[in-house]
Amino acid sequence: MSARDAILSRLKGVAPDKAEAEALLVAPEQPMVDERALEAEFLARLALPSVSASHDAIETIADLPAAVARYLEAQGETPTLCLPPDPRLNGCDWSAFTLHDAAAPDEVAALAIARRGIAETGSLVFETAPCAPMLPNFLALHHIVLLPVRDIVAHLEAAPLTGAQPRAHYWITGVSGTTDIEGTYVRGAHGPRFLHVILLRAPVA
Amino acid sequence: MSGAVDTATFKERADMALADRILKVAVERTAGTAETKRAVAVDAFPDFEAARDRAAAIKDHVVAHLGAYLEEFEANAIAAGAKVHWASTADEACRIVIDICKAAGAKSVARSKSMLGEEIGLPHALAEAGIGRVETDLAEHIIQLADERPSHIIWPAMHKTREQVSALFKAKHRSPHEEETIAAMAESARRELRTQMLGADVGISGANFLIADTGAICTVTNEGNAELSLVPPRVHIVTAGIEKIVPSMPHAIHMLRMLARSATGAALTQYTTFYTGPKRAGDRDGPEEMHIVLVDNGRTKMREEGLAEMLRCIRCGACMNHCVVFRQIGGHAYGGTYPGPMGAVLTPVFDGLKQSRDLASACTLNGKCQEVCPVRIPLPTLLKGWREKSWREGLEPTSMRWGLGLWAWVARRPALYRLGTGVAVRAMQMLGKKGWIDRLPLAGGWTRYRDMPKPAPQTFMEQYRKERRQ
């Protein structure tokens, strides 16, 4: 008998009742979020020591390069950026930057567009796609994220996509950290040491 | 862990741990911080008790319908392009992983911390197969350099002090830290590991959750080492216990809220990733192959033999952080893959009760672990179940069996019992001085460390009868 058959034969039973599984989700306990002030709630979570992300805000996507330049300059970094091949970024003038589309092992900064911001936790939600590689967001020292304000939602339940799933769906909640040595918190364990969120007020084209 | 420790008995290991004051400090720092942070997070959550009920109900629902959910998961994972393997035993699971690595021509694998990997002995199996392994979780990296085993399921290197870590890194890293700070040490590991992760042929992870209705596997880390270990290599292998299933994403979300708060007191881990199959057409990164190994290793047996509640466990570590015994002896003394209360329940399943009967007994049954468990596992009840089995199978020491048997025989005869207790208090009267007994025959374990109050000259029953007669 194959291991599969051996295991499943010991787990025979009635098929799960979908209604029973659904019933387990009725009115889930969730952290309190003021739905009328999602942006403020989200920013408050971003500022928590466990998340420790910085933020900025722009009116239109055309303002993005200037906001990125402002951030990098303030951090004492050169205007070098790993940029995803996302058509939404085409309208931006990146002429002031040295751009590359594949991340180097010691990449200084990478930009990404989040699909959602979660007020409950201060999380940013991403999916992989041909125009959205994943690795740069983990390799870069500075992870810079564009988030349209209207895409901020209250709770994690609004994070997943329905239907067919992308290869990776991921939530980033702050900077890479570790408490593995004597429980002492250190930023930038393996991934980004800095997370900078740029809120976009106008809808993205 | 050194050979000497491996062959020692539980009591010998515990004595070694108790004598190690550095260990005590290290355990106290990490577990104490975790305890405090969890309390704050739980207080801030609107209704954590109801959330625990829900979490337990979700897991019970899954365990009741485990076969069907596994088949649903398998079908969806295959549809997403993953290959699904099944393993009944630890050896079988390791063999599957090694075969995949060999087929991929792997020289090195990057491993993202997985307790299941430790449970099935994967590090050892990879070494035997001659496959280089780089542990990418910082704590697992420390453990690998020290050639030890994890002492905690969330903080595997909690038994190490900063001085010990510093010495290790200086001896083993190519360009080690110069400044004696924890931040500098973490930076040294970052430099050391990054190129190794990016150069690995295979990435191996566990799974915190398997999502039945999408076929996704979920990993959570705070360091981001999972993603850096699993995205660059050509092959991603997942080894997961079959109990890791949840029906859907919203179920996973509830469990994630419980996991992070219970483990570290955070609202969520920094990186929470759901992987559904390998790289898609046009994707810039991601593995070309994704393999998922579903591991039984005693879990179906647990379900059949009264330990189904243990399959709720989401490996948060809260039980050990709050355990008075763990806080004194740390994780290695337990001698198994999993320490603390949950480990004391699980280790007899993997290592046999004969080898590990001490673990269930070395517990005060104070119930704190059950109180903090996010999925309400009745850990003390399960430990008492092992005690009962050990008694039934004659594994308990003869002196204990005879002593308890004699006492119970007398206790079932109230008249004789009154006589016996009357004699006992008079005997103890003679041993005491100034109200205390500092050495008591048959209770040396007590009086070695503390005094025994001298009993009153007469038992309650004797005094009560006398009063009534008057």
Place this chain on the structure above:
Amino acid sequence: MTRTVALFVTCLVDLMRPRIGFAAIRALEAAGCEVVVPEGQTCCGQPALNSGDRDHAVALAKQTIEALEPYEAVVVPSGSCAGTIRCHYPELFEHDAVWLPRAQAVAGKTFEVMAYLDEVCGWRPEGVALDAKATYHDSCSGLRELGIKAQPRRLLKGIDGLHFAPLKGEETCCGFGGTFCVKYPAISNAIVGEKADAIDATGADLLLAGDLGCLMNMAGKLNRKGSKVRAFHAIELIAGMGDGPAIGEEA
């Protein structure tokens, strides 16, 4: 209305510190109860139950049920023995159609003494005074199996002159654990050592708790390390017997 209650003395109180039993009787009588001490009682069987010796645990549970079932209520000066009867007897007879209802009936009317005085009788000590600073340890079984937390504190508040110093880790196990402390004495010692330090750090004169096993463990450690803290079962103070010898003091 006079309530007739059966006192389940517990083997440890019977053997080591009878005045806890007499204190329970005194307080219950003050609360208007008539107290009887059933003859057939010895031990609730907890040592056997916690050692995995199910047969002896069942035998002792049956004996205890038979001794206690004729009474309106059963009162126990120990959270862990009351917890055994209330929570674990029904579990022991889970598959026994004859004994399960009997176990459940006794379980349903069994109370820890301070919970009974506070919640059922609604009683408070009157005219009791003791000028002292006390600290309180919440014994685990009472706390987690029976929810004993506020009841002793409410009763102790009725004692004039008694004030409290909070104990750091008041809900942390003292390391007694029944047979645990003799099977694993070194681990138990490490735990009770920390507990004794925490008790000393309160600066209290008195250590109070609701379980004699835990009290003997903590008092025995305190005495060994030369502490001046004196230990009592809380019911002794509540019954106005706090002026007598503490645990380990000659009468």
